[in-house]
Amino acid sequence: MPPQQDSARIVFLIVLTFWIFSSPDNGPLIAGPNLIKDRLARQRAAHGVLNSTRWGDFDPTPTTSDAQATEPKFLNLTGFRERDNLAWDDLGRFRQKCDEWSLNAVGMPEAAQPVWQNATGVVHGLWHRENGSVPRFHSDYNLTEISPNITWASGAFEWSRNITGPAGKMLVRLEDDEAAGTEPEVVDPLVLHETEVRAREVTATITLEDVEGSGSQWDMRMHGVHWPRQGAMLFTTTSEKFAGIFGLPHLTSRPDFFETSQALLNRTLDKVLSKKEQLFFLDQTDPWASSSDSPSDVFNPTAHCEYLAYLQIHPPDKDYLHVQPSLTGPENIVKAIHEIEEELRFPQGISHLGRPRLQMSAVLYSPDCAFFLESKGPPAYAPADGMHLQGMKQETFLYSITVWLIGLGLVVFGQVQLLKLQMRETSTPSTLGRISFYTASIMLLADGTVFIGSIAWSLSASTTLLPSLLVTGASFLAMMTGNIFLSEIYKVQEPEWRREERDRERQRQQTQAANAARYAAEHPPSSTTTTTTTTTTTTPQPALPTANIPVIVPSDQDVDAEIAEVNDANTNNNATLPAPATAPNTNATATTASTSTPLSNIFGRLIMCSTLILFLTLATTGWRPGIRAAYFNLLAFGYLSLWWPQIHRNAYRNCRRALAWPFVVGQSILRMLPIAYFYLINDNFAFAEPDWTSFAVLAGWVWIQIVVLVAQSILGPRFGVPKGWMPEAWEYHPILREDSIEAAGLPIGLVAVPSSPATMERVKTGDEGVSSKRSNVYSTQCVVCRENLEVPVIKAGDEDPTAGGVAGVLARRVYMVTPCRHIFHSDCLEAWMRFRLQCPICREELPPL
Ligand SMILES: *[C@@H]1O[C@H](CO)[C@@H](O)[C@H](O)[C@H]1NC(C)=O
Ligand SMILES: *[C@@H]1O[C@H](CO)[C@@H](O)[C@H](O)[C@H]1NC(C)=O
Ligand SMILES: *[C@@H]1O[C@H](CO)[C@@H](O)[C@H](O)[C@H]1NC(C)=O
Ligand SMILES: *[C@@H]1O[C@H](CO)[C@@H](O)[C@H](O)[C@H]1NC(C)=O
Ligand SMILES: *[C@@H]1O[C@H](CO)[C@@H](O)[C@H](O)[C@H]1NC(C)=O
Ligand SMILES: *[C@@H]1O[C@H](CO)[C@@H](O)[C@H](O)[C@H]1NC(C)=O
Ligand SMILES: *[C@@H]1O[C@H](CO)[C@@H](O)[C@H](O)[C@H]1NC(C)=O
Ligand SMILES: *[C@@H]1O[C@H](CO)[C@@H](O)[C@H](O)[C@H]1NC(C)=O
Ligand SMILES: [Zn+2]
Ligand SMILES: [Zn+2]
Numbered sequence: 082m083p084p085q086q087d088s089a090r091i092v093f094l095i096v097l098t099f100w101i102f103s104s105p106d107n108g109p110l111i112a113g114p115n116l117i118k119d120r121l122a123r124q125r126a127a128h129g130v131l132n133s134t135r136w137g138d139f140d141p142t143p144t145t146s147d148a149q150a151t152e153p154k155f156l157n158l159t160g161f162r163e164r165d166n167l168a169w170d171d172l173g174r175f176r177q178k179c180d181e182w183s184l185n186a187v188g189m190p191e192a193a194q195p196v197w198q199n200a201t202g203v204v205h206g207l208w209h210r211e212n213g214s215v216p217r218f219h220s221d222y223n224l225t226e227i228s229p230n231i232t233w234a235s236g237a238f239e240w241s242r243n244i245t246g247p248a249g250k251m252l253v254r255l256e257d258d259e260a261a262g263t264e265p266e267v268v269d270p271l272v273l274h275e276t277e278v279r280a281r282e283v284t285a286t287i288t289l290e291d292v293e294g295s296g297s298q299w300d301m302r303m304h305g306v307h308w309p310r311q312g313a314m315l316f317t318t319t320s321e322k323f324a325g326i327f328g329l330p331h332l333t334s335r336p337d338f339f340e341t342s343q344a345l346l347n348r349t350l351d352k353v354l355s356k357k358e359q360l361f362f363l364d365q366t367d368p369w370a371s372s373s374d375s376p377s378d379v380f381n382p383t384a385h386c387e388y389l390a391y392l393q394i395h396p397p398d399k400d401y402l403h404v405q406p407s408l409t410g411p412e413n414i415v416k417a418i419h420e421i422e423e424e425l426r427f428p429q430g431i432s433h434l435g436r437p438r439l440q441m442s443a444v445l446y447s448p449d450c451a452f453f454l455e456s457k458g459p460p461a462y463a464p465a466d467g468m469h470l471q472g473m474k475q476e477t478f479l480y481s482i483t484v485w486l487i488g489l490g491l492v493v494f495g496q497v498q499l500l501k502l503q504m505r506e507t508s509t510p511s512t513l514g515r516i517s518f519y520t521a522s523i524m525l526l527a528d529g530t531v532f533i534g535s536i537a538w539s540l541s542a543s544t545t546l547l548p549s550l551l552v553t554g555a556s557f558l559a560m561m562t563g564n565i566f567l568s569e570i571y572k573v574q575e576p577e578w579r580r581e582e583r584d585r586e587r588q589r590q591q592t593q594a595a596n597a598a599r600y601a602a603e604h605p606p607s608s609t610t611t612t613t614t615t616t617t618t619t620t621p622q623p624a625l626p627t628a629n630i631p632v633i634v635p636s637d638q639d640v641d642a643e644i645a646e647v648n649d650a651n652t653n654n655n656a657t658l659p660a661p662a663t664a665p666n667t668n669a670t671a672t673t674a675s676t677s678t679p680l681s682n683i684f685g686r687l688i689m690c691s692t693l694i695l696f697l698t699l700a701t702t703g704w705r706p707g708i709r710a711a712y713f714n715l716l717a718f719g720y721l722s723l724w725w726p727q728i729h730r731n732a733y734r735n736c737r738r739a740l741a742w743p744f745v746v747g748q749s750i751l752r753m754l755p756i757a758y759f760y761l762i763n764d765n766f767a768f769a770e771p772d773w774t775s776f777a778v779l780a781g782w783v784w785i786q787i788v789v790l791v792a793q794s795i796l797g798p799r800f801g802v803p804k805g806w807m808p809e810a811w812e813y814h815p816i817l818r819e820d821s822i823e824a825a826g827l828p829i830g831l832v833a834v835p836s837s838p839a840t841m842e843r844v845k846t847g848d849e850g851v852s853s854k855r856s857n858v859y860s861t862q863c864v865v866c867r868e869n870l871e872v873p874v875i876k877a878g879d880e881d882p883t884a885g886g887v888a889g890v891l892a893r894r895v896y897m898v899t900p901c902r903h904i905f906h907s908d909c910l911e912a913w914m915r916f917r918l919q920c921p922i923c924r925e926e927l928p929p930l
Contacts, residue, residue, distance in 0.1 A: 117361045119230065120321075123159070125354055127327035130158050132347045136339045139331035141169035156331065160323035160387065160448070165227050167323075168451035171213045175446040176334035178453070179391040182442045183313055185460060186393045190335070194396040195415045196312030197474070199422050200257040200283065202439045204472030205768050206456050208289075209248045213451030222449065224384060228321045234381040241385040242301060243450055246294025250706075251456070252768060253392070253443070253470060254286040255314075257307055262349035264341050280341040282349055283307040285316050287390060287445075289454070296705040301371045303390055305329065306342040312394035313338070319369035323387040323449065326350065326369050332389055386450035395440040395469070397421075425476040436477045436764075442469040473764070479544050481766045485758060486548035492751045493531065493555035496524075499751070500562050503744040504569075511918050513573040515739035519726035521570055522687065525563035527720055527752070530691035532556040537695075564684070571680050714775050717756055721779050724749075724786035731790070731798040735810035738794040745790060749783050796890055811900055811928040814893040814907075817874040819857065827874070828904035831859040834871065864921050865909035872896045872904065901925040 139161060143151040155163045187193040219240050224233050261282040283305055290298045304326050305316030315333055317325030327350070330343040353368050372385070402417045424431050445454035457467030473481070507513050535552040542549050694716070701709045724745065731739060759769045760776035792800060797814070799807060817827060834857075863870040873892060897910045903922045905913075910921070918927045 114362055117365050120367065121354065121358055121361055124324075124327070125358075127158050127324045128347075128350050128354060130156055131327045131330070131343065131350065134331070136331075136336050139328065142173050144173075156328060158324040158328050159228060159321070160325070161328050161331070165322075166221060167448045168213050168215050168217045169448060170215050171446065171451065171453070172332070172448070174214070175332075175389065175391075175444065175453070178444045178446075178455070179313075179315075179334045179393075182391070182444055183311065183393045186395045186442055187312060190311065192411075193311055195411055195418055196394040196396050197418060197422065197437075197439065198309045199426075199474070200255045200307060200309075200312075200314065200392075200394055200439075200441075201475040202473055203252070203254050203475075203478050203768070204439055204441050204470035205250065205252040206443075206458070206470035207248060207467045208251050208443070208445070208454045208456055210244055210246065211453040211455065213447075213453065215451060217449060217451035219384075222322075224322060231321045232381040234383045240450065241297075241383060242289070242299045242388070243386050244289060244291050244294060244447075244452060244454060246291045248457075249292040249294070250290040251443070251454075251470070252288040252290075253441070253472075255392075256284045257281065258283075262345060262352070264345035264348075266348065278309055280338075280345045281307045281309060282345065283314055283316070285314075285390070285392075287316075287388075290706060292706055296707075298703060298706070299385075300702075301385075301388065303371060303388065304369050305390070306338075306345060308338060308341065312396075314390075314392040314394075315342075316388075316390040316392070318371040318385075318387045319367075320371060320385070320387065321382055322384065325387060325389070386447045389446045389448065391444045391446075392441045392470075393443075395442065397437060401437060425474060436480075437474055439472050439474050440469060472768075478766060481764070482545050483548045485755070485766065486545060486552050488758075489531070489755050490548065490551035490555045492754050493528065493552065493559050495751050496528070496748060497555070497559045497562050499744050499747045500524075500559070500566060503741055504562075504566055506741045506744075507739070509915050510573045512739070512915055513570050514577075515730070515734060515736045516570055517726040517730035517739070518567070518570050518574055520723050520730075521563065521567045522683075523720065523723040523726070524748070524752075525560065525567050526687050526691055528556050528559040528563050529687060530694055532560050533691055534695060567683075568680055571683070575680075710772070714779075717775075717779055718782065721753065721756075721783050722786070723752070724783070724790060728786065728789050728793065731793050732802050732807055735798050735807075735812075737798050738790075740790075745787060749787060753780065753783060800890070813897040813899070813910075814890075815898055816889070816893065817859070817872060817898075819874055819876055827859075828861070828898050828902045830861040831872070831874070831904065832861060833874075834858045834860045861904060863906045863909055864903075865905055865913055868906075870896060870904065870906055899925070899927055 134156060138154055139156045140151070140154040141163075143153055153163070155161055159165070160167055161169075183190070183193075187196060219238075224231070263278045263282075264280040265278075267278070285303050285305070286300060287303060288298060288300050301318055303316035303318055305314055306329065307314045315329060315338070317323075317329050317332065319325040319327075326346065329346065330339045333339050333342060357364060357368065372383075397418060402414060402421070404413050404417050420431075421437060425437070441456075442458060443454075443456040447453075455461070456469040458464070458469035472478075507516060532553065535549050535556055539546060539549040539553055697712075698716075701712055704712070727739060731737065756779070757776060759765050759767055760772050760779075763771055765771075817831075819827075857874050857876060858871050859874045860869055860871045862868070872895065894907055896904055897907045898904045899910075899920050901920050901923050903920055905921070913921055914927060919925065920927055
């Protein structure tokens, strides 16, 4: 077993282990039950503070305009205490901003415009940063004092989620679940729409991209409260150094928000805590953790900046709602919104024009790192600079994913059809031998990656399960078909690789022998015995096959060996052919077979490759946006370079065309379509920025490869390739010269045709202007079709300047001359050679096309 395969397997195992242990939903590693108990006790105490405090109990910056100067008031909650030293000076500013942004979006609180009641969806947009009024650095905090008994993983280092750049991007995923706790409490969800829900629990995953600052990207999961009537949402992060969710009611800007949220959280947090207290041994996750890698956080959590986030939903587009002009009262709009949301969730077939947009404005405030992040948009910014956060409601989002998945399924299915067409076309060993193994491998690799990816997706998808199953099925079909195709190609081409390997091995042995001889010559004869032993031990190749192989094979003899190999393959499939004459060769291949790569290994490598690609792609979420874009561009470029190996093989094998044109064109288009979606469509579900330039480069690259394939087919596979770059191959379309008659160079049976004006004319037009002055016309009978074959032959002593040009090349495409000097129509011999690599006349072996 060659060592590099072992190492490949080890790398695979390491990656797999790493993945299993870093997977977030793999459950926690076992944490000490005492740690969990302590944490639950702390949370229980925090809940006690929540249910026993009133509006105004947390007032870090009392307004001095009051008649009596009041003391600042703090809460006995982690992070809300005075000694914790958080930058609460800006809380007033945060509350003011919240009110201001709500006012800008929906108007006065008493007459607020109706908004979407269900905030579930995805929005994204730009933010800009503002300094807090007091600076805070991580040295301002004593973590052991804020949270005794907690060992922080990064106490001495900078905290994560510390935004330093002036602007960046953010993506917010909202889960506004019907099953979440509501205030007033509604036990039966069917009654939900009858009673008005004043507050509801929501969660959001906010992704912050600090493009200009640290260049990193952070995900955080925040929990909070949604007030559906006002369309306002307040979220906080919760950690060991900040009891965010327990203090949330005190961070709201209005007393009515405080009351509803306190009543809601009093009840729901108590419920969650009671359940956790019962199951503290089994369920060790922190229900309010803000990072997904919570298991290790139990032991030593990493410190990060805490956030408050206030989101305000904007009213939906009036044109979209289609409320009659006479009925624009708020209750009619509320009704229209309700109807649309019902229709989106439970479609009844009522059509709506276009897709409902979800728009929100956001204010983020970090009380410990002391800065604000605000979404860019009017009135502070011109609409061209940003429209706050825009996106789609969940149903629309899922719809676009579904459409894309179905499209992908159909595309993959189309690829299978094209592949089947190609397999029918190339069903014989000689035609299979022309196809590049690597082109087929890239296709199989891509299909396999789609297959593994769609399986992983289907396992976690609930709403898009059916379309993802479609993709899984189609890609499974594609993978199996591609698998069969690749193994057919492998069967035919493997002997060729073995021969090349043998040649290399032999070359190495020769140089070794030469070195040994030189060494022996340079050193005294007393050491000869040791040198001979070293040479024999350093050559692992058994002596028997080397002895059977002719010592030096010049490059032109390679062709013969190649024929022999193809015949080997032929005899495997076609017993009617005569056995190959090169028996020692077969003997040698049998003994060296153990050193060649078995097919299963190749599939193993492909699977490993696609798994690695998937992991790497998953890992890109933590990369700088520029590097990530470069990675995806590079990946797409590598994928779309799939014709390049075929171009190389065409030149190497001197074969003009291996693949059917419908296959080449169809595969190129089908494989570019799913990629084009992300590069060209503005509202794509991955929220990738359209990048027309990159896509133009990719499409141009595919186009260039196809043009080269076409040029190879018309002008010859080695057109433009310098001589000597490729191994010699038999030239089936030689320039025929009269002066080589004496040297017996002209094909057998060619007879000069007396130059009649008619034939001259025909040659002129038919052969695209080969000068009739310089070439005579010869003719013979083509044995395959039994029709006349006329070829131009250059007069003795004449140099033909057009011979190397395009016209000359095209003229020579008409006929083919075999190494045994028989001449045929190109079409006739090519059709013949699809089945037999033998001369139709003398049954001599033919070099493959
Ligand atoms: C407040 O919460 C604490 C801890 O959850 C509980 O023991 C206490 O009974 C609650 N107080 C009231 C008035 O509900
Ligand atoms: C919290 O809930 C308990 C019952 O679960 C209730 O007795 C208490 O009044 C509530 N406290 C507040 C401040 O709503
Ligand atoms: C704050 O709460 C802790 C328990 O969480 C308690 O030991 C401490 O006495 C409280 N401090 C005040 C000032 O109430
Ligand atoms: C924010 O504060 C930093 C230093 O703390 C300073 O360099 C920067 O200019 C400030 N930005 C603004 C917009 O004031
Ligand atoms: C956040 O980053 C700034 C600038 O790099 C740094 O001065 C500050 O200490 C950091 N804050 C924390 C809490 O790490
Ligand atoms: C942090 O607080 C702990 C306990 O109060 C104290 O022992 C330690 O010296 C403090 N560290 C710093 C850097 O102030
Ligand atoms: C810290 O842990 C010790 C031992 O587990 C415990 O006695 C003490 O009360 C804890 N302190 C806090 C503030 O939780
Ligand atoms: C909002 O819509 C989503 C998706 O249709 C649904 O899962 C969720 O339960 C809805 N929430 C409410 C409060 O209706
Ligand atoms: Zn013919
Ligand atoms: Zn022949």
